[in-house]
Amino acid sequence: MSEIKLNKISRDYGQGIFGVHDVSLEIETGEFMVLLGPSGCGKSTTLRMIAGLEETTSGEISIAGRDVTRLAPRERNVAVVFQSYALYPHMSVRENMRFGMKMRKTPLDEQDARIARAAEVLGLQPYLDRKPAALSGGQRQRVALGRAIVREPDVFLMDEPLSNLDAKLRGEMRQELVRLHRRVGKTTVFVTHDHVEAMTMGDRICIMRNGCIEQVGAPLEVYARPRNTFVAQFLAAPAMNLVPATLTAAAGAVTLSAGPIVGPLPAREAALYAPAAGRALLFGLRAEDILTQPRPGAQPFSAVVTALEALGPENLIVVEAEGQALSARVDRHFLPRIGAEVTLHADLAHMHLFDAASGDALARET
Template identity: 75%
Template sequence: MTAITLDTISREYGSGIFGVRDVSLAIEEGEFMVLLGPSGCGKSTTLRMIAGLEEITAGRISIGARDVTELPPRERNVAVVFQSYALYPHMSVRENMRFGMKMRGTPLAEQDARIKAASEILGLVPYLDRKPGALSGGQRQRVALGRAMVREPDVFLMDEPLSNLDAKLRGEMRQELVKLHRRLGKTMVFVTHDHVEAMTMGDRICIMRDGHIEQVGAPLDVYANPANTFVAQFLASPAMNLVPARLAATGNMLSIDAGPVSGVLPVAQSALYARAVAEPVMLGLRAEDVLTEPTPDTLPVTGRVVMREALGAENLIGIEVGGVTLSARTGRHFLPAFGDEVTLHADMAAMHLFNAASGAAYPRKA
């Protein structure tokens, strides 16, 4: 197993335009690290810099104990799986997997042994003599993975490898990749813009924006404690509700005025956010924290339904109050009609608070 260290790496294209700027990240041995962010945030550029496919204009990269900053891709012992499968259409699955080893002069018996082992792990044995055109998208992606595996790399780098698959296949391949990671124990870096892939696959996720890192952490930790409004909204669907707000002291308690969400905060939140009194802030509430039934920590919100999505196991609805729309994730039996007036209940024990100017989160723990 091999760790990866990025030490203030940058990729400048000239005239002060950066794809990645001053990125530092330590990826642990055997870790499944997900680089997550919108298009153009620098995640694929970062991956390509690790692979040696993109020039590093500042900083250093280490893979294991080796500084690989100046090494060509072939000397880094990494395998890259791209969004496009990049299989040779005139070759069989077996020959596609064999090609790289053949070019490197790997003995034939060892080639066969590696192909056999990889194809058994990936369920490709029945397809070894087929050509890519006779395979499904998921099978082609497994061939691309197998071709990477037979190289026996120190590190696997994957650049949005599931984005060409349909929803069902994506779900299946997510599970297959997690199983593969556990079986091989190799360090893997996975690039995606899909928050579901990040949440379900990564040991840790690294969220990027505009060439910078916004937050790194275990998926559920980042979801529960987003560092800022960008992370809070990007790592969820629907995005976190954000409403301009102000806090005021009411005796030993705090009250909040956030337009449709107003009232006295629970004891714990009153103590936690006392320093934000009179500052312009943003109230954050995830859709699952806007409830259909009241609790001791909720504040009522009444509005008209302007959005509804019936998803089977659950429903998503949006209510509009004074020009503000709040999203709620409700049970499958709660689905009001468009235009209905409904009262929902904001769970203030689950609230997030952000500085309105910087977007930075106020800590949720004392």
């Protein structure tokens, strides 16, 4: 049985404005599900609807097999961790963690036992008597997590809990949350707009746009097989390169023409994409699949370097050719000067093709 089931849920604000529209999703027991998308896509609204903090205009929500659509938040047995931490500044860490249990009249000895267990899991023992003002951002986030853990909910709901942290601390907290999930084993719904968080934390990711679901799947599966150009470009930085393209089939060969990238497709891709010959297409290639060295099946092309970001372990370069700007993720030792002409190689074994009108992907193997 799915731990959380959303059946065609909508949040209608009136006058044709939907925060969420006809969303259906099943989240398995113990799963870490990430809702991913740009601001305003409906991911936080979906989470708040699961929590009961936002009205469900239509559709049904069930948790652990129980219809909770019209139940108050306190009756759903979920714990929400907010972006702002939402700690009581006049209470100590211990008091913050105790407050919800106290309101539910949990026996005092049980409160103490739960606080002790959560503090051990989160490394909060030295801070239990401190006020939030005396804690770092990461420590405050741990307290917010601890307050959720002591409730012993069926489900954890996390609304961009790492977005207020600096980059280093955000990376550390990602790892801590994954470890915590493995230890606690609770079903978790995690909202973010950060594709790195989604890729590194989620058992599955659900990409949303305009209040609707675009694609659901394991992170690497979605990365390798994006359903459309929106998913292809959103789930990466830099975004997937997209170039208007056509295919020509003649004499048993299939030739690609995509801006500066012109040449025959490898045998596997030729067989796969031959039916699309003559259609208006978009050719897609990720930055890591534009190479600095030749490889069988890779098509060479010339371009001018317009930007370079030296990141230490790798470099990101932007090149321009025939009016098309392309991003490439290259070795750290490849350091061309701005304005230099370079020869790069498009690895067509990892190409994607999309219908130019709809943006939908043409089926491919991976």
